[in-house]
Amino acid sequence: MPSNIRNENEVDVLVIGAGPAGLMAAFALARAGVNVRIVDKRPDKVSAGQADGIQPRTLEVFKSYGLSDRLLREGTQLHVAAFYNPSKDGLGIELTDRVPDVSSTDTNFPFEAPLPSIQLTLHQGAIEAIFLDSMRDMGLEVRRPVLPISIEVQAQADSEERDAYPVRVVLKHADTEETETVHAKYVLGADGAHSWVRKMTGIAMQGEQTEYVWGVVDLVAETDLPDIRNKCAIHSNNGSCMIIPREGDKVRLYIQLDGKEVVDDAGRVDKSRCGPEMILDVARKTLHPFTIESPQTYDWWTIYAIGQRVAERYIVHDRVFIAGDACHTHSPKAGQGMNASMQDSYNLAWKLAHVLKGTAHRNLLQTYELERRHYAQELIAFDKKFAKLFSGKPYSELNLDGVSHAEFLKAFQTFGGFTSGLGVQYPESIIITSNQNQHLAKNVLVGRRLVPCPLLRAADCRPTDLHDLLVSDTRFKLLVFTGDTHEPSQMAQVEAFAQALMTPDSDSKNFFGGFSSLERIRSVLDVVTISSEKKGTIMYNRLPRALWSHWSKVLVDDLDMRGTTGGKVYESLGIDPAGAVIVVRPDAYVAAIAPLNGASEIGTYFANFMKAT
């Protein structure tokens, strides 16, 4: 045992569990400068199999941390969803349709940029490695194998006192049998479907076990199926199958199994009754007349029964949280699991960072449960509908009650916004306004993540999506749509806004007026200024200096120099020509819309949960 582990330690946040949810939390907190520790009971990280789908919204989040290059390089891109159904001769299956794998979330936004709309596959171990390597660069390592022994939330838990360490956790280092006591300000249980933290805090799961049993196998497939490199949903008269291409030449097959054959008397899956060959045999019947050979080795396989459950609470005493599989379990079909888990802790991390830094009140933390439990409930509802359609017998003249391709495709596309993660909607709260100013930005949906906005940097005409500036640095972002700054009267409006909002110690009684310096304001609020002036004439340095901390933060709504991308963002978002200000949260969700003369409105929004410093 390393000698630097003492028996009593203090830490701001202790993360228990180093799967995707725990690693995202530890990484995001460390990046935000929070003192964090992470432990896991397993001796090593996942090396193969497990979760594999990366939804477009997750890719966006990785990009906001500068981590998407590696995901894109290592992952397999899915562009096509192919549908196979019984052929007319009734003897097997045939190709019915090939459609885009990710359907547009919202017809208002036909310009969703290519990058975030790609679905990727990459095995869980590779994703964990991205976090582990980035954490190591910041001096943070997962301590393992470490088991939690006890957890206790002490009396001062409700204190607003920032120096309180009210959560006491005893850990056992399994390799040395030594124990240590950790005093934490906050604890996150990201310890999986059988969460110890959840059990110890007495949080119940709500929902039920389903009748569905799934077999999953990873292999390099020798096959004549022409869509083996596409996502395939196959409905045959002999069962259903889903194919997901993986890294290199690997694929994953999902097969629904007959529960009776693999479930024991107690209702649990009995792995001794089955194996990958059994799964492949079922796949062969479904794929006929296409063939698939048995490989030399199987990369990974599993069989499991599906529960559809959500935790009744995500937070205890505002001090202990659970995230990921500890909160929700469901089927694997829509590739949601790992994504939902990472999004849970991504949602929590920036809130914890603000509270720990003293820039926000503790009431901010409650929005974590509100937002993520709401999402999980929608996820289960979706899962129930989709599982039914997927498992149904295909429609035919002999089976008029069956699921037709049109019906299945419609469901696939309807849920596209949800399964891509791009259309997730958070409910109204202290950080999501009721949206009084929709007329100023007609197509901007408050409570959803901001859509991609292809613009140009004014100073050098480099194509820049707004998301390139919505980096995950825990700062709120103020998007100042100035209107046409070539007009002197409009420029005067912009100057007045800058004066009213971005000037500390002003007489305006504005919330930000209470900050001690412009630097302090900028430490919680970055400003991006977007003019509707054209690239040929704009002089970025004529815009008020308080509205851009660097020349790269002034954008114009125009086509790029090649005339091929960018522009029409004012039109697409429905921005009022007189200008508008959009408040975007640190996680890129739209929080509020205000007019250019709405500095006090914006101040009121922040005063609800933020402290002037």
Added chain:
Amino acid sequence: MPSNIRNENEVDVLVIGAGPAGLMAAFALARAGVNVRIVDKRPDKVSAGQADGIQPRTLEVFKSYGLSDRLLREGTQLHVAAFYNPSKDGLGIELTDRVPDVSSTDTNFPFEAPLPSIQLTLHQGAIEAIFLDSMRDMGLEVRRPVLPISIEVQAQADSEERDAYPVRVVLKHADTEETETVHAKYVLGADGAHSWVRKMTGIAMQGEQTEYVWGVVDLVAETDLPDIRNKCAIHSNNGSCMIIPREGDKVRLYIQLDGKEVVDDAGRVDKSRCGPEMILDVARKTLHPFTIESPQTYDWWTIYAIGQRVAERYIVHDRVFIAGDACHTHSPKAGQGMNASMQDSYNLAWKLAHVLKGTAHRNLLQTYELERRHYAQELIAFDKKFAKLFSGKPYSELNLDGVSHAEFLKAFQTFGGFTSGLGVQYPESIIITSNQNQHLAKNVLVGRRLVPCPLLRAADCRPTDLHDLLVSDTRFKLLVFTGDTHEPSQMAQVEAFAQALMTPDSDSKNFFGGFSSLERIRSVLDVVTISSEKKGTIMYNRLPRALWSHWSKVLVDDLDMRGTTGGKVYESLGIDPAGAVIVVRPDAYVAAIAPLNGASEIGTYFANFMKAT
């Protein structure tokens, strides 16, 4: 001195000089599996200043080696060329125009992809670091400081014998004063404008010194010039200036100086007579009414007189080569120097690799001088014209002989294909055919690098540019444009072609029939198959197996699944609906066009310089 340096060593290729030309050569040869050594007389690599421009064609070459990500991440992108000219009031300068920095090379190809058309700036040291890191991964290090003492080409130089080491070079390790003798099959002198190899082999430079003296300074500029992040060409009544944005917030200023003030009696630049402040003072007069403050420190600066010269030969005895500044010197204005140098050795490396592996005859090597000296002569001709325009006084009512903006812009755009590197044309030779079959691919220019062709992978509809498959692996690429493979008669043609060309030991008397296996053919010739069938119906695995070594090598000419990019490549290239085969060299230059029944024509092309193995 490390003990593993013996006094007598053998090596396939010895590279003398580790600047951009030498490093590209050593890297490219090592990547091709060639036994190479590289030495340099300087104790360290360049750390600041020097060359900085990366032209689009160079970016393409880096991409073909998988090295472009780092260039794009570290480099600054230039999108705009801004032009400033005397303002109407005559008191200073004003913005005249902003145009794309890279103009399209050829109006036949409006679809040039965004990536390769970006001009980047990145300092020479960073570019050298990319090579050094990649070489280190292959176990190759630059030995320094090492001085060459003597070079001697022995009698067996002209031998076709692959095991001959006819070049004898004595090296001195400057740190230990020890010498060693290297016996090399080939030697490359990439040792700069004052090349020792050039002098020792008695190669003369042809051309002249110019009257132009330039001052160059790198700094972080505090200025109110709104185009400080764009490339600026500034013509004032007080002189000319060029601004090039660099990494971070740095910029480089190029100023033409009065030769009399800085040149000594012998005509050499006297650096003691000037400094960066002097350069900046001249810039201030040119930029008025815009201001520029003196920085705390200057990153780098230099002053130099320009020679416009080309070496009379690039090759001695087909065994010793020179490349880069050793072959050509010219002005820095078009950012050509480092690019031309790397392209020299990129051109040479694949030819040397084939000769050393025994897959090509030694006659291939002569094309190096033919192609790169031809290019250097064009470069000097361009430089003369452009320098005159750049240095000229601006046109005004008082100076009717001056250079007008329209005239300067026209020259800037006319030379765009050349300065971007995308429009370089190699002359006819044993590896560039006279292009008998233009009608089969009307817009494909033999002797030029293949233009970007946005296609889709048939198996998974992933957007893929043909250049993504034109990797620098020393293999020639056969682009088989099959026509519509949905038509059985067309498919029969494609099958016949595969049989005639890609079948070893056939009775066809075809050159590739003489190879001992399909694998041997593929070791020198990769095949990419491009169908005009549509993505919704194509079954990639129905195409002849000999025409794709992997599922990723079958492409379709269609829009991507989002309907935004790709397609119309048959139309843009003017491909005959009956199909066509395009032979592309290992460096992505188009070598020949043939019909689908032209297997023997293709064989004849290769038989000119290649050996069946």
